[in-house]
Amino acid sequence: MPWSKKNYPNAMKNLSVKVRNKAIQIANAILRLRKLGEGSAIAIGISKAKEYIAKRSRKQRKK
Numbered sequence: 001m002p003w004s005k006k007n008y009p010n011a012m013k014n015l016s017v018k019v020r021n022k023a024i025q026i027a028n029a030i031l032r033l034r035k036l037g038e039g040s041a042i043a044i045g046i047s048k049a050k051e052y053i054a055k056r057s058r059k060q061r062k063k
Contacts, residue, residue: 002028023049
């Protein structure tokens with residue numbers, strides 16, 4: 001089931017909006033491409049989204 005900004009898993013409800021939106025995007029892509037289960041897609045999506053946003057924040061601070 002693809003998720004959206006308004007309809008996302010409970011595991012993502014306490015994330016910041018930036019991280020949550022990226023996690024939704026990543027989890028949807030994982031479901032589409034790798035055919036993993038929803039639980040794995042959610043966990044990987046959250047983890048990778050946190051990494052992505054953290055890296056992006058560090059790059060912006062350096063400028």
